[in-house]
Amino acid sequence: MSDALPAGSVIGILGGGQLGRMLSVAASRLGYRCHIFEPGAQPPAGHVAEQVTTASYDDHAALRAFADAVDVITYEFENIPTAALDLLETLKPIRPGRAALAASQDRLTEKTFLQELGLQTAPFADVSDAASLDAAIAAIGAPAILKTRTLGYDGKGQARLKTADDAAEALASMAGAPAILEGFVDFSHEVSVIAARGLTGEVVCYDPGENVHRDGILHTTTVPARLSGSQRMDAALLAGKILTSLDYVGVMGVELFVTPGGLIVNEIAPRVHNSGHWTQAGCAVDQFEQHIRAVVGLPLGDGQRHADVEMLNLIGDDVADLNTQMRATRTQVHLYGKAEAKPGRKMGHVNRVLG
Amino acid sequence: MSDALPAGSVIGILGGGQLGRMLSVAASRLGYRCHIFEPGAQPPAGHVAEQVTTASYDDHAALRAFADAVDVITYEFENIPTAALDLLETLKPIRPGRAALAASQDRLTEKTFLQELGLQTAPFADVSDAASLDAAIAAIGAPAILKTRTLGYDGKGQARLKTADDAAEALASMAGAPAILEGFVDFSHEVSVIAARGLTGEVVCYDPGENVHRDGILHTTTVPARLSGSQRMDAALLAGKILTSLDYVGVMGVELFVTPGGLIVNEIAPRVHNSGHWTQAGCAVDQFEQHIRAVVGLPLGDGQRHADVEMLNLIGDDVADLNTQMRATRTQVHLYGKAEAKPGRKMGHVNRVLG
Numbered sequence: 031m032s033d034a035l036p037a038g039s040v041i042g043i044l045g046g047g048q049l050g051r052m053l054s055v056a057a058s059r060l061g062y063r064c065h066i067f068e069p070g071a072q073p074p075a076g077h078v079a080e081q082v083t084t085a086s087y088d089d090h091a092a093l094r095a096f097a098d099a100v101d102v103i104t105y106e107f108e109n110i111p112t113a114a115l116d117l118l119e120t121l122k123p124i125r126p127g128r129a130a131l132a133a134s135q136d137r138l139t140e141k142t143f144l145q146e147l148g149l150q151t152a153p154f155a156d157v158s159d160a161a162s163l164d165a166a167i168a169a170i171g172a173p174a175i176l177k178t179r180t181l182g183y184d185g186k187g188q189a190r191l192k193t194a195d196d197a198a199e200a201l202a203s204m205a206g207a208p209a210i211l212e213g214f215v216d217f218s219h220e221v222s223v224i225a226a227r228g229l230t231g232e233v234v235c236y237d238p239g240e241n242v243h244r245d246g247i248l249h250t251t252t253v254p255a256r257l258s259g260s261q262r263m264d265a266a267l268l269a270g271k272i273l274t275s276l277d278y279v280g281v282m283g284v285e286l287f288v289t290p291g292g293l294i295v296n297e298i299a300p301r302v303h304n305s306g307h308w309t310q311a312g313c314a315v316d317q318f319e320q321h322i323r324a325v326v327g328l329p330l331g332d333g334q335r336h337a338d339v340e341m342l343n344l345i346g347d348d349v350a351d352l353n354t355q356m357r358a359t360r361t362q363v364h365l366y367g368k369a370e371a372k373p374g375r376k377m378g379h380v381n382r383v384l385g
Numbered sequence: 386m387s388d389a390l391p392a393g394s395v396i397g398i399l400g401g402g403q404l405g406r407m408l409s410v411a412a413s414r415l416g417y418r419c420h421i422f423e424p425g426a427q428p429p430a431g432h433v434a435e436q437v438t439t440a441s442y443d444d445h446a447a448l449r450a451f452a453d454a455v456d457v458i459t460y461e462f463e464n465i466p467t468a469a470l471d472l473l474e475t476l477k478p479i480r481p482g483r484a485a486l487a488a489s490q491d492r493l494t495e496k497t498f499l500q501e502l503g504l505q506t507a508p509f510a511d512v513s514d515a516a517s518l519d520a521a522i523a524a525i526g527a528p529a530i531l532k533t534r535t536l537g538y539d540g541k542g543q544a545r546l547k548t549a550d551d552a553a554e555a556l557a558s559m560a561g562a563p564a565i566l567e568g569f570v571d572f573s574h575e576v577s578v579i580a581a582r583g584l585t586g587e588v589v590c591y592d593p594g595e596n597v598h599r600d601g602i603l604h605t606t607t608v609p610a611r612l613s614g615s616q617r618m619d620a621a622l623l624a625g626k627i628l629t630s631l632d633y634v635g636v637m638g639v640e641l642f643v644t645p646g647g648l649i650v651n652e653i654a655p656r657v658h659n660s661g662h663w664t665q666a667g668c669a670v671d672q673f674e675q676h677i678r679a680v681v682g683l684p685l686g687d688g689q690r691h692a693d694v695e696m697l698n699l700i701g702d703d704v705a706d707l708n709t710q711m712r713a714t715r716t717q718v719h720l721y722g723k724a725e726a727k728p729g730r731k732m733g734h735v736n737r738v739l740g
Binding site: 037038051054055058059060061062063064076077078079080311314315323328329331332334336337349353356357358359360361362363364365366367368369378381383 | 392393406409410413414415416417418419431432433434435666669670678683684686687689691692704708711712713714715716717718719720721722723724733736738
């Protein structure tokens, strides 16, 4: 622990949503204080952080003051403007580092990186205009899915092509943004591995969870996932390969499609991940604490799963009546303190210990 | 849930130590915000609370402003000055209520209350001067222990009498404070029950834990405690009797001596309790969340124990090297964010899931 930031140090977190909120709580368990940087007013993470800076990512004076006030910087989302990172990294360590952000902010860079590591991805092709889209459809076939290269999440910035006839409409919906066409993968189910790598290079993976989506948003994650022993091993090995090749420090979410031909990497997220919320109920050290441990240079904790868990996301009006969940056995309700329950907004989640 | 304070409501907490800190974290899980009132600077709870008022308990303007800013008031310690409570209770509900504070702030009142409920306590007698101490020794015998009626904790404000010859010195150490003499109880071990009562009167007890003290400070709590089935039932029933008779709302710690003649109540604490920290690792809903649920009027959660746990307090320099605990399997380290590790100061605790 001699190399770890001493207890009482301040962790700067870019982003004040529910992930920042749960990171701040985890940091408090280890004696650290948190400072949130967030453009939006009343960020959920602000309820449990010692300091909040409300400022835009192009406010360089605010960024400088934030960096001066903290000992290390981490983040709860990957789409941080590059200029802000360029400034911050001259002032304080940013963990996970820039390589991970570069590899995950852009779908084309991400898939190219994964292929170069020897990992399987969906077939993909760069699309910048009608001609390159036609070429992509010729190479990949249809159905396929057109996605903006950057800034997409929870099904946003995507258009499905049932046939080549949908090309023009799909391209128009990208509004001129650089895109990639991805072929469909014939998978039986999706799993994700939440992996962590410490400052000294040690890697720990949580047991993979099985994800079910609804309307493009994660609905449930259940552990254990339906995987053979060798699939489970493959998942851990490929996650370790990704983290190590990026000299990664922190927790990463790696989404995988399970196919007869092996595991296919869907996407990586260089942060704590919604599909890892189950660790709050199933492990002594959850993904949020594991991320904080890595970021401050503490040894990684015990991520062994001691219980089967189902995590259920509470979206929009799902929080209107929680009486049943509040009273249920072996059940944790987590709410994010968001003021308004808009449709599609993640308001909380429920962890139910199974069996 | 219709009678519960809505998510986003503000819970005022009197006291900013580690208990307030962990209450604030638990409140955030349920979507509530916390406001800490604490005379001392840099309170640990302030790191994870939305607001902190730094003011004395005799600053009535500050107390009024605090009450105006919150929706309900609770506390992390029982020795709150009476005048402050007199003011606050005219402004916002205080939970647990005054009856519980009255019964626990004064050892004489507490023991009298417990006896009137038909529960066993150590033999005791009121001591105000040398004559009443002599009478008390005559009635109770020696060895015995002289304790201040108010404000004692962690072994402070106590003097042991090996024989009647120690009377004068023991009395002098009370410095004129009202006291009681307690006879020694021949007990095999100490256990405590963490019990909760909701706003609608429902009572839930956690499985009793077995406590070991060192130098007058709790050292470990282990669950399950060594108790027969009927002792376990007795413990829950007597805790329920105490809470119900006080129309209690919140979590209470009830310390019990185990003797061949039955369970003897040592003391009650109208708050979350150090001997209940194990619930963070052993239950879906821990004592801190259970207290918050009660205070805001939510249904009580599932306090069933799903694992055996040993809780170890980290006192003073115990936090100097945590490398072993940080890496240990099924182990949670909780640090309180206190600046200085003074001897005897509770700095954190470790929850180890056993087996």
